[in-house]
Amino acid sequence: xxxxxxxxxxxxxxxxxxxxxxxxxxxxxxxxxxxxxxxxxxxxxxxxxxxxxxxxxxxxxxxxxxxxxxxxxxxxxxxxxxxxxxxxxxxxxxxxxxxxxxxxxxxxxxxxxxxxxxxxxxxxxxxxxxxxxxxxxxxxxxxxxxxxxxxxxxxxxxxxxxxxxxxxxxxxxxxxxxxxxxxxxxxxxxxxxxxxxxxxxxxxxxxxxxxxxxxxxxxxxxxxxxxxxxxxxxxxxxxxxxxxxxxxxxxxxxxxxxxxxxxxxxxxxxxxxxxxxxxxxxxxxxxxxxxxxxxxxxxxxxxxxxxxxxxxxxxxxxxxxxxxxxxxxxxxxxxxxxxxxxxxxxxxxxxxxxxxxxxxxxxxxxxxxxxxxxxxxxxxxxxxxxxxxxxxxxxxxxxxxxxxxxxxxxxxxx
Numbered sequence: 199x200x201x202x203x204x205x206x207x208x209x210x211x212x213x214x215x216x217x218x219x220x221x222x223x224x225x226x227x228x229x230x231x232x233x234x235x236x237x238x239x240x241x242x243x244x245x246x247x248x249x250x251x252x253x254x255x256x257x258x259x260x261x262x263x264x265x266x267x268x269x270x271x272x273x274x275x276x277x278x279x280x281x282x283x284x285x286x287x288x289x290x291x292x293x294x295x296x297x298x299x300x301x302x303x304x305x306x307x308x309x310x311x312x313x314x315x316x317x318x319x320x321x322x323x324x325x326x327x328x329x330x331x332x333x334x335x336x337x338x339x340x341x342x343x344x345x346x347x348x349x350x351x352x353x354x355x356x357x358x359x360x361x362x363x364x365x366x367x368x369x370x371x372x373x374x375x376x377x378x379x380x381x382x383x384x385x386x387x388x389x390x391x392x393x394x395x396x397x398x399x400x401x402x403x404x405x406x407x408x409x410x411x412x413x414x415x416x417x418x419x420x421x422x423x424x425x426x427x428x429x430x431x432x433x434x435x436x437x438x439x440x441x442x443x444x445x446x447x448x449x450x451x452x453x454x455x456x457x458x459x460x461x462x463x464x465x466x467x468x469x470x471x472x473x474x475x476x477x478x479x480x481x482x483x484x485x486x487x488x489x490x491x492x493x494x495x496x497x498x499x500x501x502x503x504x505x506x507x508x509x510x511x512x513x514x515x516x517x518x519x520x521x522x523x524x525x526x527x528x529x530x531x532x533x534x535x536x537x538x539x540x541x542x543x544x545x546x547x548x549x550x551x552x553x554x555x556x557x558x559x560x561x562x563x564x565x566x567x568x569x570x571x572x573x574x575x576x577x578x579x580x581x582x583x584x585x586x587x588x589x590x591x592x593x594x595x596x597x598x599x600x601x602x603x604x605x606x607x608x609x610x611x612x
Contacts, residue, residue, distance in 0.1 A: 247336060248276045248328065252307040257282045258320060265369045266341065267332070267361040274336035275366060276303060276328040281321035282311075290325040291404070291612065292374045294366060298384030299355075299503065300492040302334040305591055308486045313594060315381065315601050322605045325374065329366045331358055333442075334493040351441035354502035354515045358389045359396065367402045377404040379608050383591055384557070385503075387411040391565070392512060392535040394544065405545035405611045407604050409590040410554055413537065413568075414561040415507040443497040478585070478593035487592065512537065537568040547578045547607045549600055551585030578607060 249260035253276065261277040280290065295316055297303055306328060311317040316326045330337040332353065333345075343350040370378050380403060382390045387408040393399050394406070502515045509516075512535040517523050520530035527533055540546075546569070550562045569577060580603060585593070590600060 247274070248302075248304055248307065248330075252304060253278055253317070256311045256317065258311075258317060259284075263369070265365050267365040269357065269361050270341040270343065271332040271361065272337065272339040272341065273332060273362060273365060274303075274330040274334075275369070276330075278316055278320045278326040278328070280325070281317075281323070283321070289374075289376070290323055291608065292325040292327060292370050292376055292378040293319055293608065294327045294329055294370060294378050294380050295319075296329045296363070296380070296382045296386035296390065297331070298386055299495055299499070302336065302493050303328040303330045305487065308483045308592055309480070309594070309596075313597050315591075315596075315604070318597060318601050319605065319608075322609075324379070324608065327366070327370050327378075329362070331362055331495075333495050338494075345442070348441035351496040352498065353496050354499045355385065355389055355392075356502065356514050358385075359392045359398070363389055363393050364398055367399050371402045377402055379405050379407070379611070381407040381409065381604065383409040384412050384587065388413055388506075388512070391537055391540060394540040395535045395537050397539070400541055400544065403544065405547070405608065407547045407549070407607065409549050409600070410557040410587050411548060411550060411562055411565055412557050413512055414510065414564040415503070415556075441497055443495050443500050478589045478595055480592075480594050483592050483594075537565070538571065540569065540572070542572050543576055544572075545576045545578075545607075545611050546572070547580070547604065549580040549582065549590065549603070551587070551589060552581065552583040553586040556587045 247262050249262050253260035258278055259280060261279070263275045263277055265273045265275050267273060295303070295306055297305055306316050307314050311321075316328055320326050332338075333351065338345050340350055345351075367378065380390060380399075387410070390399075390406060390408065391411070391413050394403070498515070505516050506512065514527065514532040514535070516532045517526060523530055523532055548562070548566070550557055550559065552559060566579070580600070582589075582599060585599070589596060593599070
């Protein structure tokens with residue numbers, strides 16, 4: 199097992215970023231639209247899309263692509279095929295980058311080009327693909343359902359494991375003919391390790407980077423986050439009476455206010471209340487983040503994440519009734535994702551922070567314990583004493599501390 203060390207902190211999204219911005223967030227998200235689209239895998243033009251707003255203006259080529267999942271969700275994917283100085287290998291190695299919950303692919307691109315991971319990877323000779331999960335503003339279409347229909351939101355992160363990641367991996371493999379590297383942050387790590395444990399993706403995967411992994415969540419230690427998790431009980435679309443969990447909507451805002459009225463809970467600084475002390479974010483980047491996020495997700499997805507917090511295991515969605523679980527799984531309790539099934543020879547890079555209140559060090563240790571039989575030379579661990587959750591995406595010094603290590607790790611796999 200290789201060990202790396204760095205320095206710097208903060209904290210920020212993952213499961214409970216959910217409520218952080220319900221009050222401080224403006225009421226609009228750039229480029230949002232909800233029109234029906236029926237199609238398969240096409241390159242499309244979105245004047246207000248991620249390419250047009252956050253990639254092309256910096257001098258990079260960028261394609262907006264739509265990938266349809268097996269269950270009909272039409273996902274937005276951005277491809278950055280090369281750096282600003284085109285050249286190098288004609289056949290560049292692909293990298294898929296996956297965001298966390300309640301945000302979208304835009305969060306990777308909020309810092310200047312020399313500080314954000316997708317453009318750094320492109321400039322280092324990689325073919326970069328930014329994924330956007332179902333329900334986010336550019337991935338809010340379906341072949342037969344509309345976002346105002348409850349059935350559209352009848353999914354949890356199980357479906358991201360089963361459908362979204364395989365659809366994106368399959369498309370990238372079909373276009374490039376190559377196995378791909380993967381970078382996930384927060385929920386993007388959970389759905390990845392769950393997929394790998396099920397034997398999905400591994401035939402198309404070259405290596406994986408897990409930033410602020412949240413495979414286990416039982417030690418999440420912010421008062422507001424813990425209380426929020428405990429509040430998502432009863433396996434609800436009933437908590438809000440809504441299938442869609444929209445952080446900018448009135449029901450979710452009312453939920454936050456109710457939590458903040460809890461005795462002893464100080465919500466004056468919501469970000470700190472949720473994620474712990476922040477350190478390495480540029481104020482202008484945070485402002486840009488607030489103009490673009492958060493995004494909607496399924497209420498069922500929030501319930502599933504809360505189950506992961508409360509139960510201390512990585513399992514499929516619990517329908518709350520043994521009979522319903524039998525109907526879905528053939529057994530009274532949901533099946534466990536057995537992380538020890540992850541191929542022991544898969545190159546994995548894990549980077550986590552000592553100040554991360556969502557991806558707590560003790561929970562990361564549980565993940566590492568589940569990988570204890572992994573080939574020693576295939577597992578690289580980076581512990582950054584001062585880093586917290588959002589530093590890995592928006593930290594002004596993330597290039598020097600984390601991203602350069604990722605580039606080296608990927609190039610070592612060639």
